[in-house]
Amino acid sequence: MQNVVENGHWGSRGTAGATIAAGLTFDDITMQFGDKSALDGVSLQIEPGEIVSLLGQSGSGKTTLLRIAAGIERPTKGALLINDQVASDERTFVPPEKRSVGLMFQDYALFPHLSILQNVMFGLNDLPKQDAKEVAAFALKRVGLEDYMERFPHMLSGGQQQRVALARAIAPRPSVLLMDEPFSGLDNRLRDRVRDETLAVIREIGATCMIVTHDPEEALRMSDRIVLLRDGQIVQNGGPDDLYYRPADYWAARFFSELNEVDGHIRNGKAETPIGFFKAEGFEEGQSVRVCLRHHGLKLHREVSDDYVSGHPARILRRMFLGEVELYELALQGIDYPVFARIGGGKIFSRGDNIGVSFRKKHVLIFANGQ
Numbered sequence: 001m002q003n004v005v006e007n008g009h010w011g012s013r014g015t016a017g018a019t020i021a022a023g024l025t026f027d028d029i030t031m032q033f034g035d036k037s038a039l040d041g042v043s044l045q046i047e048p049g050e051i052v053s054l055l056g057q058s059g060s061g062k063t064t065l066l067r068i069a070a071g072i073e074r075p076t077k078g079a080l081l082i083n084d085q086v087a088s089d090e091r092t093f094v095p096p097e098k099r100s101v102g103l104m105f106q107d108y109a110l111f112p113h114l115s116i117l118q119n120v121m122f123g124l125n126d127l128p129k130q131d132a133k134e135v136a137a138f139a140l141k142r143v144g145l146e147d148y149m150e151r152f153p154h155m156l157s158g159g160q161q162q163r164v165a166l167a168r169a170i171a172p173r174p175s176v177l178l179m180d181e182p183f184s185g186l187d188n189r190l191r192d193r194v195r196d197e198t199l200a201v202i203r204e205i206g207a208t209c210m211i212v213t214h215d216p217e218e219a220l221r222m223s224d225r226i227v228l229l230r231d232g233q234i235v236q237n238g239g240p241d242d243l244y245y246r247p248a249d250y251w252a253a254r255f256f257s258e259l260n261e262v263d264g265h266i267r268n269g270k271a272e273t274p275i276g277f278f279k280a281e282g283f284e285e286g287q288s289v290r291v292c293l294r295h296h297g298l299k300l301h302r303e304v305s306d307d308y309v310s311g312h313p314a315r316i317l318r319r320m321f322l323g324e325v326e327l328y329e330l331a332l333q334g335i336d337y338p339v340f341a342r343i344g345g346g347k348i349f350s351r352g353d354n355i356g357v358s359f360r361k362k363h364v365l366i367f368a369n370g371q
Contacts, residue, residue, distance in 0.1 A: 001284050003062060003167050003300065007164060010206075013152070016142055019174055020296050021048035021049040021175055021176075021206050021207050021208045022048055022082050022083045022175035022176050022208055023043075023045070023047055023048045023059040023082070023083055023084070024044075024045075024069060024080070024081070024082060024208060025045050025046075025076070025079075025080070025084070025122070026044040026065065026068070026069075026080055027043055027078050027079040027080070028042070028043050028044075028076035028077065029041070029065070029068060029075045029077070029079075030042075030043050030076050030077035030078055030340060031061070031064050031068065031073065031075050031076050032325065033078040033151070034174075037232050038061050038064040038232055039061045039064055039065060039068075039232045039233075040061075040081065040231075040232040040233050040315070041073070041078075041233070041281050042061070042065060042078075042229075042232070042233065044065075044227060044234065044237065046208060046225075046279075047208070048083075048208055049206050050208055050209075050224050050225060050228060051199075051202060051203075051208075051209040051211070051222060051223055051224045051225075052165050052209070052210050052211070052224065052226070052227060053210075053211045053212075053215070053218070053219035053222060053223040053224060053225075053226045053227070054211070054212045055213055055214070055216065055219045055226050055227065055229070055255075056214065056228060056229035056230060057214060057230070058214065059231075060210045060230050060231065060232070061229050061231075062213075062229050062320055063180060063212050063234040063235075064232075065229075065264070066178050066180055066183065066210060066212050067074055068080055068144065068147075069101065069176065069178055069210060070096055070099070070101055070103055070178050071087070071093075071096035071099055072096065073102070074088055074093055075088060075089075081097060082094075082175070082176065087099055091276050094202075096158070098175065098268070099173070099183045100172075100175040101174050101176045101178060101179045102121065102169035102170060102172065102174035102175070102176070102178065103169060103178050103180075103205070104165050104166060104168075104169040104178070104179045104182050104183040105165070105180050105182075105274045105304065106180050106182065106184055106185065107166040107185065108153075108161050108162060108164070108185075109165070110153040110161060110165065111153075111368075112152065112153050112154060113152075114152070115149065115150050115151065115152055115155070115313065116140065116145065116148050116150070116152070116156070117133065117136055117137065117140065117149040117150065118148050119153070119164055119168055120136035120139055120140060120164065120168045120171050120228055121133060121135075121171075122168065122325060123168055123171060123172055123311075123313065124136060124171060124172060125162060128176075130355070131133060132137055135171055135172075136167070136171055136342045137147055137149060138171075139167040139168070139170055139309055140164075140167050141170035141208060141307060142165055142167065142170065142201060142204075143164075143167045143201060144163065144197075144199075145160065145163055145164065145167065147326055148160065148237070151323075154302065158185055158186050158187070158190065159186060159190045159193075159194045160220065162182065162183070162185070162186065162198075163197075163198075164178040165182070166182075166198055166201060170205055171177040171203065171205040173204070173205070173206055173207075174210075175200065176207060176208045176209075176210070177205075177206060177207045177208070177209045178209075179209065179210070179212065180210070180212045181196055181212055181214070182198070182306075183198075183213075183215075184213075184215075185246065185265045189332075190345070195218065195221065199222050202214055205355040211223070212221060216255055216256045216257075218284060220243075220244065220256075223240055224239070225238065225239055225240075226238065226239070226240055226243050227240050228243060228248075228252055228255065230251065235249070235251070235252055236248040236252050243256065244256050244257075245362060247365065249292060249367060250290065250292070250367040253292055253365050253367070254292075256296070257294045257295070257296075258289060258293075258295050258297065259292040259293065259341070259365070260292070260294075260298070260339040260340060260343075261290055261292050261293075262274065262275055262290075262291045262293070262295040262335060263286075263288070263289070263290055263291075263369065264278075264289050264290075264291050265287065265288055265289065266279070266280055266283045266284065266286060266287045266289060267285070268284075268285075269281065270282070270318065271283075271289050271291050271366050273291050273334075274334030274335050275312045275332050275333070275334050275335060276312055276359075276364060278291055278359070278364055279361075280366045281366065283366070287368060288368070288369040289366050289367065289368055289369055290366070290367050290369050291364065291365075291368065292365040292366070292369075293339070293359055293363065293364055293365075294363040294365075295327070295340050295341060296325075296343070296359075296363065296366065297340075297344040297359055297360045297362070297363020298330075298339070298340075298341035298342075298343075298357055298358075298359060299338050299343070299357070299359070299360060300314075300328065300330075300341055300343060300347070300349060300357060301355065301356050301357045301358070302330040302354075302355060302356060303350075312332055312333060312334075312356065312357050312358070313332075313333045313355075313356065313357075314330045314331060314332045314333065314354075314355050314356065314357045315330065315331045315352065315353065315354050315355070316328055316329075316330060316349045316350060316352060316353045316355065317329040317330060317331050317338055317351065318351060318353050319348075319350065319351060322342075322369070324342055324344070324345065325342050325345070326341060326342070326343055326344075326345065326348070327341070328341045328342075328343070328349065329344050330355075330357065330366040
C-alpha cells in the first residue's frame with residue numbers, strides 16, 4: 001500500500017491539556033563503562049516546564065545523561081532528583097515506570113503489527129481498556145492524526161510516524177518528556193515544520209523537556225536553554241543567545257558556525273591583525289590571540305562603511321550560488337589564505353572584482369591562542 005503523503009501542516013490539531021511539570025537535578029553525575037568515562041562530574045538543574053537541549057558531538061555524554069534521567073541507566077556516582085526527590089543514587093533507584101517520564105526515541109520504536117491507536121495505548125496499561133482508548137485517541141487528536149487511528153506505521157510518512165511517537169510519549173501526561181534525536185530521521189523539507197509543531201505541543205502540555213541533539217540550529221530553535229557537552233563534561237550552559245554570541249571557548253564557537261580565523265596580538269585593548277584592529281577586552285598586553293569572523297559576519301561592498309568594525313581591500317576569487325545565499329571565497333590583503341563570506345541575495349559580485357570587506361561587531365569572536 002502506498003504511504004500517506006505528509007500534509008502541509010498538522011491540520012486540526014487538538015488543544016493539549018496541561019500536565020504538572022517536574023524539575024530535574026543532576027548532582028555530580030559520573031558514569032563509567034569499563035575504563036571509559038561517559039560522564040565526569042556533571043551537575044545540572046532543569047526547572048519545571050523548561051525546554052533544555054543537550055548538545056554535543058557523538059560520545060559527548062548527552063544520550064547517557066538522558067538515559068539516566070529515564071531510568072534506563074544508573075549512574076556510577078552522583079544523584080538524580082525529580083522534584084527534589086531522589087530517583088537514583090548509590091542507595092535508591094526508582095524504576096522508569098514510576099518516574100512519570102515520557103520517552104521519544106530516534107527511530108520512533110513503533111510496533112509494526114499494531115495500529116496507530118494501539119501503539120499509543122501501549123503505554124497506558126494502568127488504565128481500563130476503554131479509558132486507555134479515549135486517552136490515546138485524544139493524544140492523536142493533539143497531533144492532528146485522529147483520522148489515522150486504524151492505520152499501521154508502514155502506511156504513514158516519516159513525519160506522521162514522528163507525530164505518533166510524540167502522541168504515545170505525551171498520552172500518559174508525563175511530568176518530564178525526554179527526546180533522543182527525535183527529528184534526525186526526517187528529510188530537510190519536513191524537519192523544520194515538524195519541529196515547530198512538536199514544540200507547540202510541548203509548550204501546550206507544559207512538561208519539562210530534555211532534547212538530545214547534535215544539530216546546533218535545532219538547539220537554538222527549540223530551547224529555553226542549551227547545555228553543550230564535550231567528553232562527558234559541560235562546556236557551557238545558558239540561553240541560546242549566550243552560547244551563540246558569547247561562546248565559552250574556541251571549540252564552542254566553531255560548534256555553532258563556520259569561522260574565518262586570523263592570528264593577532266593585543267595592543268592597547270585591541271587585537272592587532274594583518275586585516276585590521278578589533279576591540280578586545282579581558283586580555284593582557286602583547287597576548288597572542290585568535291580572531292574568529294563568522295562567514296555571515298562579513299559585509300562586501302565597493303566602499304568601506306563607517307558602520308562596521310573595519311574595512312579592508314579584497315578580491316573575489318570565487319562565487320558559489322546556494323539558493324537563498326551566496327558564498328564568496330575572498331583574497332584579503334595581508335594574509336595568504338582565502339576567507340569566506342556568506343551573504344543574502346541582492347548585490348552580486350563577480351570573480352576578479354576588487355571590493356571592500358568590513359566585519360560586523362557581533363560576529364567577531366576573540367580567543368586566547370591555544371584556548
